[in-house]
Amino acid sequence: xxxxxxxxKIQWLxxxxxxxxGRLLRYVARLLPEQSARDxxxxxxxxxxxxxxxxxxxxxxxxxxxxxxxxxLDVLKKEGRMNPFDSDQAKSPDDPEATVERRQTTxxxxxxxxxxxxxxxxxxxxxxxxxxxxxxxxxxTGISESHVGxxxxxxxxxxxxxxxxxxxxxxxxxx
Amino acid sequence: MMxxxxxxxxxxxxxxxxxxxxxxxxxxxxxxDREASQFVDEVKQTAVLLESEFAAEEKPILTEQEKTRLExxxxxxxxxxxxxxxxxxxxxxxxxxFAPLGGLxxxxxAAIVLLPRQAAIMNTQEPIVTSQIPVVDQDDIxxxxxxxxxxxxxxxxxxxxxxxxxxQVAERKKDVAxxxxxxxxxxxxxxxxxxxxxxARQMPGAPAAAPSKMMAQSREAMIGYGKGGAGVxxxxxGEDYDHLPESxxxxxxxxxxxxxxxxxxxxxxxxxxxxxxxxxxxxVDAVRIEExxxxxxxxxxxxxxxxxxxxxxxxARSPWSENRLVRIALKGREIxxxxxxxxxxxxxxxxxxxMADENKLPLLKRAFKLLVDGLNGxxxxxxxxxxGASGLVLPPTSGEKKAEILASLERLEAGGSTNxxxxxxxxxxxxxxxxxKGGVNRVILxxxxxxxxxxxxxxxxxxxxxxxxxxxTFLTVLGLGMGNLKDGTLEQLANKGNGNYAxxxxxxxxxxxxxxxxxxxxxxIAKDVKIQVEFNPAQVAQYRLLGYENRKLNKxxxxxxxxxxxxxxxGHTVTALYEVVPxxxxxxxxxxxxxxxxxxxxxxVSTGSQELLTVKLRYKQPEGDKSTLLEVxxxxxxxxxxxxxxxFRFATAxxxxxxxxxxxxxxxxxxxxxxxxWASGAxxxxxxxxxxxxxxxxxxxxxxxxxxxxxxx
Numbered sequence: 001x002x003x004x005x006x007x008x009k010i011q012w013l014x015x016x017x018x019x020x021x022g023r024l025l026r027y028v029a030r031l032l033p034e035q036s037a038r039d040x041x042x043x044x045x046x047x048x049x050x051x052x053x054x055x056x057x058x059x060x061x062x063x064x065x066x067x068x069x070x071x072x073l074d075v076l077k078k079e080g081r082m083n084p085f086d087s088d089q090a091k092s093p094d095d096p097e098a099t100v101e102r103r104q105t106t107x108x109x110x111x112x113x114x115x116x117x118x119x120x121x122x123x124x125x126x127x128x129x130x131x132x133x134x135x136x137x138x139x140x141t142g143i144s145e146s147h148v149g150x151x152x153x154x155x156x157x158x159x160x161x162x163x164x165x166x167x168x169x170x171x172x173x174x175x
Numbered sequence: 176m177m178x179x180x181x182x183x184x185x186x187x188x189x190x191x192x193x194x195x196x197x198x199x200x201x202x203x204x205x206x207x208d209r210e211a212s213q214f215v216d217e218v219k220q221t222a223v224l225l226e227s228e229f230a231a232e233e234k235p236i237l238t239e240q241e242k243t244r245l246e247x248x249x250x251x252x253x254x255x256x257x258x259x260x261x262x263x264x265x266x267x268x269x270x271x272x273f274a275p276l277g278g279l280x281x282x283x284x285a286a287i288v289l290l291p292r293q294a295a296i297m298n299t300q301e302p303i304v305t306s307q308i309p310v311v312d313q314d315d316i317x318x319x320x321x322x323x324x325x326x327x328x329x330x331x332x333x334x335x336x337x338x339x340x341x342x343q344v345a346e347r348k349k350d351v352a353x354x355x356x357x358x359x360x361x362x363x364x365x366x367x368x369x370x371x372x373x374x375a376r377q378m379p380g381a382p383a384a385a386p387s388k389m390m391a392q393s394r395e396a397m398i399g400y401g402k403g404g405a406g407v408x409x410x411x412x413g414e415d416y417d418h419l420p421e422s423x424x425x426x427x428x429x430x431x432x433x434x435x436x437x438x439x440x441x442x443x444x445x446x447x448x449x450x451x452x453x454x455x456x457x458x459v460d461a462v463r464i465e466e467x468x469x470x471x472x473x474x475x476x477x478x479x480x481x482x483x484x485x486x487x488x489x490x491a492r493s494p495w496s497e498n499r500l501v502r503i504a505l506k507g508r509e510i511x512x513x514x515x516x517x518x519x520x521x522x523x524x525x526x527x528x529x530m531a532d533e534n535k536l537p538l539l540k541r542a543f544k545l546l547v548d549g550l551n552g553x554x555x556x557x558x559x560x561x562x563g564a565s566g567l568v569l570p571p572t573s574g575e576k577k578a579e580i581l582a583s584l585e586r587l588e589a590g591g592s593t594n595x596x597x598x599x600x601x602x603x604x605x606x607x608x609x610x611x612k613g614g615v616n617r618v619i620l621x622x623x624x625x626x627x628x629x630x631x632x633x634x635x636x637x638x639x640x641x642x643x644x645x646x647x648t649f650l651t652v653l654g655l656g657m658g659n660l661k662d663g664t665l666e667q668l669a670n671k672g673n674g675n676y677a678x679x680x681x682x683x684x685x686x687x688x689x690x691x692x693x694x695x696x697x698x699x700i701a702k703d704v705k706i707q708v709e710f711n712p713a714q715v716a717q718y719r720l721l722g723y724e725n726r727k728l729n730k731x732x733x734x735x736x737x738x739x740x741x742x743x744x745x746g747h748t749v750t751a752l753y754e755v756v757p758x759x760x761x762x763x764x765x766x767x768x769x770x771x772x773x774x775x776x777x778x779x780v781s782t783g784s785q786e787l788l789t790v791k792l793r794y795k796q797p798e799g800d801k802s803t804l805l806e807v808x809x810x811x812x813x814x815x816x817x818x819x820x821x822x823f824r825f826a827t828a829x830x831x832x833x834x835x836x837x838x839x840x841x842x843x844x845x846x847x848x849x850x851x852x853w854a855s856g857a858x859x860x861x862x863x864x865x866x867x868x869x870x871x872x873x874x875x876x877x878x879x880x881x882x883x884x885x886x887x888x
Binding site: 007009010013014017021022023025026029034038041042045046049109110124125127128129133134138139142143144145149150152153154156157159160163 | 179182183184186187190192217218221222224225226228229230232233234235236237241242244245246248249250252253527529532534535623
């Protein structure tokens with residue numbers, strides 16, 4: 001009977017899966033334990049089936065990250081665990097777990113990243129790891145586009161200052 | 176010298192985020208401003224560094240098995256959809272067909288549930304909310320179930336990931352401070368970057384809305400997801416709780432107190448029902464016994480005295496073990512129609528650009544329709560919006576003029592930037608002009624969290640809200656959208672305004688908050704209701720609370736008025752069951768005798784009291800800050816199950832059913848047959864057959880068949 005109606009779509013799903021599974025897993029694994037993250041990513045791809053490839057064209061990344069993120073937060077909420085973005089009850093920077101994490105990261109940049117609030121880390125990662133635009137980040141996180149801009153500026157600023165503490169300030173260049 | 180606002184703009188430029196005249200303007204600036212061009216270079220350098228570091232990070236992938244399973248699900252869906260529909264793209268229509276339907280059905284129900292007096296009088300209305308949510312996507316649920324069960328596949332421990340999720344307090348404070356500074360700039364920045372209002376429209380319609388819609392449909396289905404994984408341990412270990420997730424029997428000598436918050440959720444039942452009706456048994460973790468029990472109406476006597484709710488207790492022999500069952504039942508005071516306080520509601524809606532997302536303003540509009548449907552001619556509704564400018568969109572209008580109210584809601588469109596301060600002033604002003612003495616005077620702020628305090632400092636804002644709350648106008652805050660930026664701020668505002676803070680991320684949640692919770696808030700009769708049971712060691716050796724696993728509190732939380740707990744609305748019923756092992760009873764096979772406890776501890780000075788336990792409740796008046804204590808001693812004398820009222824027998828049947836579905840190790844001699852027996856003999860509420868209870872009986876039959884089929888698998 002030739003092509004089944006779904007064949008084309010499944011091809012698209014497979015391609016999208018290969019393209020994004022790693023990025024999504026890496027992203028969600030920052031919010032959830034490994035296995036839950038795997039579940040969330042799989043559920044996201046089940047959901048992707050509902051989407052029309054043509055209509056989603058060019059927007060796959062924000063869609064996928066957003067669905068993953070929402071699901072992850074839902075899992076956290078359902079489990080009664082702290083939303084990682086609600087920082088009010090967060091542990092202090094001296095939290096031993098945070099220290100362990102810092103030890104484990106080989107790179108200085110990652111250590112500095114870990115000093116930033118979770119939201120900011122997330123935005124920085126979406127920008128510099130996933131290559132999303134401000135607008136796409138806003139779509140994924142629900143943070144306004146302009147505030148995404150502010151967070152990225154502040155994040156970069158922090159990292160730069162910590163990497164080059166001795167460097168003369170920019171104003172020094174002015175006459 | 177550049178300020179942060181300029182630097183933010185330059186950062187955006189350096190990262191290729193700007194276009195058109197903005198970009199050109201900056202290019203011109205860079206030619207003559209050395210500081211600026213140096214800054215841009217530094218941003219680019221840091222960006223490159225970050226990109227290369229991040230690129231080197233490992234990317235885990237799904238296992239072959241996981242992928243194969245996924246593909247199977249896709250294939251199956253493709254086949255199903257091909258046979259179900261001649262239209263090749265029917266899948267993409269699915270989301271949409273049901274969105275309006277869900278709204279309509281909900282709207283039809285809203286009138287009934289919003290005003291709980293009716294619910295109370297008609298007695299069986301409330302559960303309609305859950306039962307009539309259209310069962311839209313049962314294949315979703317089925318398919319999700321086919322996903323591989325959680326198995327630990329990777330060795331990498333989850334802890335470091337968890338640690339990354341922690342936010343450092345110090346940083347947070349800085350962040351807040353920075354944000355406050357930033358608030359002043361937000362308007363300009365936002366208008367500069369162009370109206371974000373088009374954002375949602377730029378996403379293709381379906382994808383933009385799909386996530387929120389999806390969550391609405393599938394949340395229930397995934398209740399158990401992740402719970403089976405490692406996640407559950409994070410919040411149950413290392414804490415000083417008197418419990419484990421799967422409540423075990425605990426010894427009275429070790430833990431004489433059992434403390435929990437009331438819960439009126441019912442989601443687990445409707446979820447379970449969908450599973451069973453669609454032909455499969457629910458996953459174990461999707462079964463929450465207290466939510467099953469509390470789904471049904473019970474004919475508990477309303478309070479007679481001064482307390483806002485009545486407490487009823489009863490003890491009977493457990494039908495599945497040698498133990499006793501203790502029922503604690505609460506019934507909120509019923510308020511009849513003419514007594515419901517008149518409402519003076521002022522909606523303060525954020526219509527800034529970021530609210531254009533499908534799961535924000537459009538969702539909010541749908542949700543408000545539910546609310547408006549339940550208002551009457553005495554109530555007044557006003558709408559104030561804020562964005563770049565704030566304004567009164569709807570002057571105080573009688574709740575009867577629904578068309579007028581809805582039309583003004585329809586006209587709302589997101590656009591512009593946020594400037595909340597003057598909006599809130601205006602809202603309070605309107606509320607004050609229409610103040611109803613002894614009524615419900617409330618400003619309901621809805622925002623996605625970019626609540627911009629503008630020129631007013633946060634301190635001033637909070638003082639304003641506190642003052643207004645003292646004058647009798649309370650503030651309710653509704654957060655919309657995921658990843659709310661200013662959760663803390665919003666919550667603080669609501670707390671200061673004697674209000675509550677709810678978070679809405681999809682239609683289902685909206686329904687819950689606007690129809691169930693918000694209405695209960697309008698007529699909340701008690702808040703922070705906590706239960707603490709003290710067991711008498713002379714009578715009870717061990718006990719186990721059925722359900723409420725995630726509602727447990729530390730014992731010291733009970734007297735801590737700072738500790739939040741559940742609210743109880745007018746007419747609400749809440750039921751909790753304990754299974755207790757009587758003292759002196761030959762230790763049940765399920766419970767080992769405590770080896771190291773001095774025997775004397777089990778029979779303390781013994782006042783000779785025949786009391787089994789004492790139920791202590793703390794609650795606050797809806798607007799009070801000090802809790803009131805209520806104590807109800809319970810005698811040890813136990814009835815036979817057959818002698819108890821139909822409410823007791825029905826709740827027992829539901830609990831037993833829940834334990835069977837959970838494969839609980841404490842189910843004892845429970846069986847579907849027995850559940851059917853107990854339940855079908857208890858389908859009457861106040862002398863009338865109750866459709867929900869009858870439906871339950873059917874459901875148990877179906878589950879029994881399913882279970883039977885499963886044996887052969």
